[in-house]
Amino acid sequence: AQSVSQHNHHVILSEAASLELGCNYSYGGTVNLFWYVQYPGQHLQLLLKYFSGDPLVKGIKGFEAEFIKSKFSFNLRKPSVQWSDTAEYFCAVNAPPSWGKLQFGAGTQVVVTP
Amino acid sequence: SAVISQKPSRDICQRGTSLTIQCQVDSQVTMMFWYRQQPGQSLTLIATANQGSEATYESGFVIDKFPISRPNLTFSTLTVSNMSPEDSSIYLCSVGDGRGTEAFFGQGTRLTVV
Numbered sequence: 001a002q003s004v005s006q007h008n009h010h011v012i013l014s015e016a017a018s019l020e021l022g023c024n025y026s027y028g029g030t031v032n033l034f035w036y037v038q039y040p041g042q043h044l045q046l047l048l049k050y051f052s053g054d055p056l057v058k059g060i061k062g063f064e065a066e067f068i069k070s071k072f073s074f075n076l077r078k079p080s081v082q083w084s085d086t087a088e089y090f091c092a093v094n095a096p097p098s099w100g101k102l103q104f105g106a107g108t109q110v111v112v113t114p
Numbered sequence: 115s116a117v118i119s120q121k122p123s124r125d126i127c128q129r130g131t132s133l134t135i136q137c138q139v140d141s142q143v144t145m146m147f148w149y150r151q152q153p154g155q156s157l158t159l160i161a162t163a164n165q166g167s168e169a170t171y172e173s174g175f176v177i178d179k180f181p182i183s184r185p186n187l188t189f190s191t192l193t194v195s196n197m198s199p200e201d202s203s204i205y206l207c208s209v210g211d212g213r214g215t216e217a218f219f220g221q222g223t224r225l226t227v228v
């Protein structure tokens with residue numbers, strides 16, 4: 001079965017540290033990839049997405065992600081986190097023929113300490 | 115982008131009752147989806163709301179429990195029927211384009227069943 005895996009379920013780090021969250025998917029062929037963030041008590045917000053072109057994608061709030069097709073990966077990075085980055089982060093994938101139907105990873109809870 | 119309004123934003127319901135959640139989009143969209151996010155969990159797709167035909171349900175979800183309407187290209191409803199405490203979740207409406215490169219979410223409906 002097709003799946004999306006996020007390796008870390010819970011990450012704790014200090015402000016100014018670098019963040020990298022792993023995401024791997026098992027779909028073959030063309031995929032669209034997304035990272036969403038959910039701040040405490042808030043709804044899902046799109047951080048960035050990839051569907052073609054430059055595999056290094058820049059998103060909002062200083063986040064970026066790199067699509068590595070050979071590794072079926074789409075890891076999220078931020079060079080220096082802030083306390084306000086405390087949130088849950090979800091990787092999601094869609095693929096043909098069911099474009100639009102997103103499959104989400106389990107999510108990674110990120111806690112940034114002052 | 116699409117602006118999605120969900121009603122209600124939250125509700126507390128008695129077990130055995132039903133709740134209908136509304137999703138209104140500010141533009142005509144082909145694809146509308148309903149997701150569930152159980153406490154501490156990731157998002158799971160319930161069904162695709164098809165305009166002019168029955169919804170398409172994912173494995174584990176059935177029409178009797180989650181009837182869906184899609185009367186036009188801007189509106190859909192999801193009903194959670196005969197509720198039990200296990201139905202306590204956030205229910206989200208989502209819309210996308212036909213290529214899967216866009217996926218927008220409503221703010222969600224936080225349902226608590228007591």
